[in-house]
Amino acid sequence: MKDCTTRKVLTVALLISLAASATAQEKPPTPNAPPAAAEPVVVAEMPAPTVAKATEIPAPTVAKAASDMSPQAGWFLSEKLSLPISFYGEFWVDTGYLHRENTQPGLPNQNTEYMTGRFVLGGLYTRTFGNLTALARLELLALVNDFADGKYGEPHIQNAYMQVGTPLWDLQVGRLLAWEVYYRGQGIELYTAEEAGASGGPKLYLVDFTRGQFNGPGQAAFHLRPFDFLSFEVAAVYGFETEQNSLGVRPVVDLHVGRLQLVAGAEYLSQKPVKSGDQVETTYKGYGGRLQYIFPYVTAGVDFAKAKVDAVGIDGLVDAPKSLDKTSMGGWIDVAFWKNSIGLGYHRTTQTNGKGEDNWQYQTFVSYLYRLPVDGLSVKAVFGYALAHIQDVDAHSEFENALNSFRVRLLYQFN
Numbered sequence: 001m002k003d004c005t006t007r008k009v010l011t012v013a014l015l016i017s018l019a020a021s022a023t024a025q026e027k028p029p030t031p032n033a034p035p036a037a038a039e040p041v042v043v044a045e046m047p048a049p050t051v052a053k054a055t056e057i058p059a060p061t062v063a064k065a066a067s068d069m070s071p072q073a074g075w076f077l078s079e080k081l082s083l084p085i086s087f088y089g090e091f092w093v094d095t096g097y098l099h100r101e102n103t104q105p106g107l108p109n110q111n112t113e114y115m116t117g118r119f120v121l122g123g124l125y126t127r128t129f130g131n132l133t134a135l136a137r138l139e140l141l142a143l144v145n146d147f148a149d150g151k152y153g154e155p156h157i158q159n160a161y162m163q164v165g166t167p168l169w170d171l172q173v174g175r176l177l178a179w180e181v182y183y184r185g186q187g188i189e190l191y192t193a194e195e196a197g198a199s200g201g202p203k204l205y206l207v208d209f210t211r212g213q214f215n216g217p218g219q220a221a222f223h224l225r226p227f228d229f230l231s232f233e234v235a236a237v238y239g240f241e242t243e244q245n246s247l248g249v250r251p252v253v254d255l256h257v258g259r260l261q262l263v264a265g266a267e268y269l270s271q272k273p274v275k276s277g278d279q280v281e282t283t284y285k286g287y288g289g290r291l292q293y294i295f296p297y298v299t300a301g302v303d304f305a306k307a308k309v310d311a312v313g314i315d316g317l318v319d320a321p322k323s324l325d326k327t328s329m330g331g332w333i334d335v336a337f338w339k340n341s342i343g344l345g346y347h348r349t350t351q352t353n354g355k356g357e358d359n360w361q362y363q364t365f366v367s368y369l370y371r372l373p374v375d376g377l378s379v380k381a382v383f384g385y386a387l388a389h390i391q392d393v394d395a396h397s398e399f400e401n402a403l404n405s406f407r408v409r410l411l412y413q414f415n
Contacts, residue, residue: 084126088415093117093144096407098193104390104399107199117144118191120158134164158213165223172221175213178235179252181265182206182288182303185332185345187365187382193405194365194384200401201361201388202351205307205328209269209284210248216241230255237269243278244271264289279316284309288328302331303347320354327351330363343367361388376413382406 094117100110122139139158161174184204188194197203217239224232230253237248248269255262266287273280288305304327311322330347348362369380386403 086124086126086415087122088124089119089121089139090411090413091117091119092409092411094192094407094409096193096405098403098405100199101402101404102199102399103401104200107401110199114193115145116191118142119144122159131166132164133166133170134162136162161219168225170223172219172223174219176219176221177213178211178219178221178250179233179254179263179265180206180211181252181263181290182208182305182328183290183292183301183332184303184330184347185365185367186334186341186343186369186380187345187367187384188347188363192382192384193403193407194363194382194386196403197361197363197386198388198401198403200359200390200399201386202326202349202359203361204330204347204349204363205286205288205305205326207250207265207267207286207288207305209286209307210235210237210250210267214239214241214246217246229257240274243274244280244282245274246271248284259294261292261294262289278314279312280314281312282309282322283311297337298333298335300331300333302329304329318354323354325352339371341367341369343369355393357391357393359388359390361386374412378411380409380411382409 093115095115096113098110098112098114100112102109119142120139121142122137124135124137126133126135128134138160141156141158157175159174159176161172161176163170163172165171182204184195184206188204214237217237219235219237221233221235226232232254233250233252235250235252237246237250239246246269248267250265250267252263252265264287267284269284271282271284284307286305286307288303290301290303292299292301306328307326309322309324309326311319313319326349328347328349330345332343332345335342344366346362346364348360350358350360352358363384363386365382365384367380367382369378371378382405384403384405388401390399390401392398
């Protein structure tokens with residue numbers, strides 16, 4: 001009886017052991033360690049034009065318009081989408097007041113309170129093949145109101161271009177902003193009252209007949225960087241807008257040795273009618289340059305530019321008011337310390353047209369910038385003054401109009 005019981009116990013134990021073994025074999029194997037996360041794709045941005053900068057001074061050497069931003073590789077969608085895409089942008093708001101005192105009959109004085117601003121969101125897609133890099137850039141523009149002139153609100157696509165090249169050279173095609181030659185300082189910025197100046201005064205010539213994001217013509221630019229201290233750009237404009245075919249070229253050289261920098265350029269632009277029988281033609285010629293030096297905590301520079309415009313009216317005769325010779329010159333200084341920057345600037349423009357009218361305007365400013373504790377966030381106050389002298393040979397009279405302006409800019413740049 002005991003043997004029988006023992007055999008039963010052994011049989012049950014054997015069955016339990018076999019069941020456990022079978023169960024163990026049916027279980028899924030222990031998973032391996034999870035694969036390492038994919039490395040984010042690094043955007044290989046093409047080299048920007050060389051600009052002399054001192055480590056002590058936070059980039060006041062060139063104008064920091066929205067269209068001049070050179071975003072650095074920052075936040076990427078590559079980890080989620082596996083695409084070499086980066087985003088960047090800036091947002092600024094100006095809250096200001098301007099007073100225009102006009103002595104010209106029929107032109108009333110102006111007291112204007114305004115708030116204006118712009119938001120730019122850019123996207124950059126890049127692929128690299130060996131030493132060759134190709135990229136496509138798009139910058140979308142949104143406006144916070146607008147200041148004074150409707151042209152400031154036109155481009156809702158700010159930049160849109162493709163670029164291909166190597167560290168030695170590259171080619172851009174599309175809607176783009178060519179290199180800056182004439183820099184006005186940190187107070188006279190794009191889309192501001194300080195830029196507009198006094199009523200009727202001649203505008204500063206910035207070697208910019210062929211520079212800007214045009215709504216009609218297309219643009220192209222070729223860059224060559226044979227040395228670290230020397231760069232070249234040849235920009236071109238081609239296409240039609242408002243019944244005019246535009247064809248222009250603008251070579252620029254950027255040379256810097258140590259803390260000294262020289263930027264110089266020239267341009268030619270021809271505008272001819274699209275329709276047969278239309279005789280309106282305009283030819284623009286100009287040249288200019290900027291010389292600047294970076295001292296410890298101080299950057300100072302001087303600018304000079306000269307332009308000639310030859311215009312023909314609808315009747316085929318010289319359009320005297322639009323045919324002119326213009327000269328702009330000035331200087332600026334930026335003083336940077338801790339999180340602050342103080343700017344001063346003075347520019348004067350003289351202009352003589354085909355009617356023999358000699359006009360001039362000078363524009364000056366003082367600014368104070370403070371960088372807030374949040375990276376990319378700053379606040380700046382600007383006071384501007386402009387005085388314009390205007391002749392009217394038909395009325396045998398002369399006028400002087402003035403501008404006083406004050407604004408506070410809140411700026412946030414991100415990438």
